[in-house]
Amino acid sequence: MSDVRVIIQRDSEREERVVTTGTTAAELFAGERTVVAARVAGELKDLAYEVRDGEEVEPVEISSEDGLNILRHSTAHVMAQAVQELHxxxxxxxxxxxxxxxxxxxxxxxxxxxxxxxxxxxKMQEIQKRGQRFSRRVTTDEAARVELADEPYKLELIGLKGNAAQAADGADAEVGSGELTIYDNLDAKTGELCWKDLCRGPHLPTTRNIPAFKLMRSGGAYWRGSEKNPMLQRIYGTAWPTKEELKAHLEFLAEAEKRDHRKLGAELDLFSIPEELGSGLAVFHPKGGIVRREMEAYSRQKHEDADYEFVNTPHISKEELFVTSGHLPHYGDGMFPPVEFDGQNYRLKAMNCPMHNLIFKARGRSYRELPLRLFEFGTVYRYEKSGVVHGLTRARGFTQDDSHIYCTKEQMPQELDSLLTFVLDLLRDYGLNDFELELSTRDPESDKFIGTDEAWEEATEALRLAAEKQNLPLVPDPGGAAFYGPKISVQAKDAIGRSWQMSTIQVDFNQPERFGLEYTGSDGTKQQPVMIHRALFGSIERFFAVLLEHYAGAFPAWLAPVQAVGIPIGDAHIPYLREFAAEAKKKGLRVDVDASSDRMQKKIRNQQKQKVPFMIIVGDEDMAAGTVSFRYRDGSQENGIPRDEALAKLVDVVERRVQV
Structure with a gap:
């Protein structure tokens, strides 16, 4: 047997090794139990792959992104085998x-x-213990059709080979775009076929390499994501490199379920989504309305301090406006159908920017007015498919805290710099502190994007420089830009480590041109402004949901719908507490008194469930001394606080916007 020379690449380290012909990747990484596949010339391969002379081979660890995908796809095969053995x-x-x-x-x-x-x-656990071997083999379309004659959906996928882009909802993981392959699950002892599936791979060596998994739930899903296709039954599961990681993930999911904004919204009487209104259309109850008002009021004040000018625009417009902006040709599927009257089609507003352009265009503009920062709490409506609507985080009607900045090209770098700082500082004021930035650029091969190469390059570079000044992780998102320009997205992690897309900042050279926006320059010539799109919350509803889950319903006192509740030990103490509450309200505080017939301990439990920041407890000694007792969310208590001091403490906590 002849020798072959391979290069083993590990991060920045390269090792040259000489092995015999026929050596597999498994033999190359023998003894490295966490290696589940190999990357050869940039392509993922099974460990059964025989390395060739001159190839560069990189081990794929099970805990890496590729390794986790291989683990989970292999577990999906085991689940499918188990289903067909039982059904x-x-x-x-x-x-x-x-x-x-x-x-x-x-x-x-x-x-x-x-x-x-x-x-x-x-049954999956039984298959896992059998140690069945995942074995790849290349086949032809004709042979695969014969083998899979009883699997109509697989036959359809065979027809997609070579055009995997059409294989919606994960089908490309089955067929790929090159040669057609089938994976056999073979008996560990006899080598007999136990099960097979059309699949691109790669897979783990055997089912014993699946350390930990659990099935989560099932539900309906249209074949290939189209409502025109049959409804299938989808089973979801999770798989992890260790049992400890699986346990941690399940605990994380349990905590996330406790924080689900839909559940908390009902428990805390904040909002609801009535069936009579329709999916994705929420109403805010009085308590939720208070939280929303405080969110908006603080944002409004900060915008005014930063020289933004508030505007208002209607909820509906002639359809032609969205043709001019480019949204209807490029975003029509996300808009509600037209309404016809007076011989013209009208559309519900899906975005605010076209109307802001009309405000800019309403009269002549001078360079002395720029940058012009327009801001609106603008309600928009988008046709989200029923399968993706999710509480307040993916709604059909919502209010954007939308601003559009019109500036000169010379002002653009400084404006982007200050704008991103403004956005991050304001998010921190609401209690979010862990950020990374995502730079979304265009795909030069796609016809989705409008505008010149030069304009895109200039806008992208300006955003990149502004992002780098923040000293935060910057993640590339190739092809993820809006059709009219590149964008920076702020990704914020919540209290349990989930990442949420928050603010977006987009540079747009195209809409000003499409609307014919102009200003008079210092030399008297007409010039085109740069337009910067910016949504800070994204939408008020979504940001409300994020904060609700981040705080698990226990809002900081400045946002809490009720900041303190008076708890009388007996009925005789109610008038005293009502006097205290009246004084507090004069100072702008939201203080109630629980004058119900419940016992004191039940009143305390009720307010704990409502996650009220402070309970003000009063008994005979407090009344005699002119004091109150504070009970905090964590159950600790501070007794004998003079009334004036107690009021001052409440005011201080609210004004400093701290969590208690």
């Missing part, structure tokens, strides 16, 4: 890895029940 009539859809887990779609007569999932998970 032989089930037809296979697709089973890709997704963030933190995987799913697989099945065509079955009846939806899966919780008992079905338990049985499937038990």
């Amino acid at each position: 032989p009539e089930a037809k296979l859809g697709i089973g890709p890895p997704v963030r933190d887990g995987f799913y697989y779609d099945f065509d079955v007569e009846k939806p899966f029940t919780p008992e079905d999932l338990k049985a499937i998970e038990k």
Whole structure:
């Protein structure tokens, strides 16, 4: 046997090794139990791959992003095998890895029940212990059609080979865009075929390499994401490199469920989404209205301090406005259908920028007015598909805290710099402190984007320089730009480490041209302004939901709908507490008194459930001494505080916007 020379690449280290012909990647990394695949010339390969002379080979660790995807896709195959062993009539859809887990779609007569999932998970554990080997083989379209004649959805995927972009909702994980391959699950002892699936791979060496998994839930999903296709049953699961990581993930999910803004919104009487209104259309109750008002009021004051000018625009417009802006040709699917009257089509507003352009254009502008910063709490309506609507975080009607800045090209770098600082500082004031920035650029091969190469390059570079000055992680997002210009997105982590997209800042050379926006320059010539789009919260509803989950409903006192509740030990103490509450209200505080017939301990439990920042407890000694007792959210208590001092303390906590 002849020798072959390979280069092993580990981060920045390169090692040259000479091995015999036929050496596999598994043998190359023998003894490295956390290596589950190899990257050869940039492509992921199974460990069974035989390395060739001159190739550069990189180990893929199970804990890496690629390694996790391989683990989870392999677990999806095990789940599909388990389903077909228990339900032989089930037809296979697709089973890709997704963030933190995987799913697989099945065509079955009846939806899966919780008992079905338990049985499937038990069968998966049996398959995992068998140590079945994942074995890749190349096939032809014709041969695959014969082998998979009983799998109608797989036959459809075979027709997508070579055009994986059409394979919506993860189908490209099945067919890829090159040669067609099938993965066999082979018995560890006899090598007999146990199960097979059309798949691009790669996979783990054996089912024993799956350390920890759990099935989570099931639900309906249209085949390939289209409502025109059959409804299949989708089972979701999760898989992790260790049992400890699985346990931690399940604990994280339990905590996230406790913080779900939809659940807290009902428990705390903040908002609801009535069926009579329709999906994605929320109403804010009085308590939620207070939180929203405080959010908006603080933002409004900060904008006024930063020389923004407030405007208002209607909720509906002639359709032609959105043709001019470019939104209807490029974003029409996200807008509600037209309404026809007076012989013209009208559209519900899906974005505020076209109307702000009309405000700029309403009269002549001078360079002396620039930068002109327009700001609006503008309600918009977007047609989100029912499958993606989710509480307040993905709604059909919502209010954007939208601003558009019109400036000269010379002003643009400084404006972007100060704008990004303004955005980050204001988010910090609301209690978010862990950020990274994402720079979304255009794909030069796509026809989605409008404008010249020069304009895109100039705008992208200006955003990049502004982002780098913040000394925060900067993540590239190629192809993720809006159709009219590049953008910076602020990604903020909440209290349990989840990342949320918050503010966006977008540079736009195109809309000013499309609307014919002009200002008179210092030399008397007409010039075109640069337009900067900026939404700080994204939408008020979504930001409300993020803060609600971030604080788990326990808002800081300045945002809390009720800042303090008086708890009388007995009925005789109610008048005293009402006097205290009246004094507090004169100072702008939101203080109630629980004068119900409940016992004191039940009143305390009720207010704890409502996550009120302070309870003001009063008994005979307090009345005699002119004092109150503070009870905090954590259950600690401070007794005998003089009334004036107690009021001053409440005012101080609210004004400093601190959490207690």
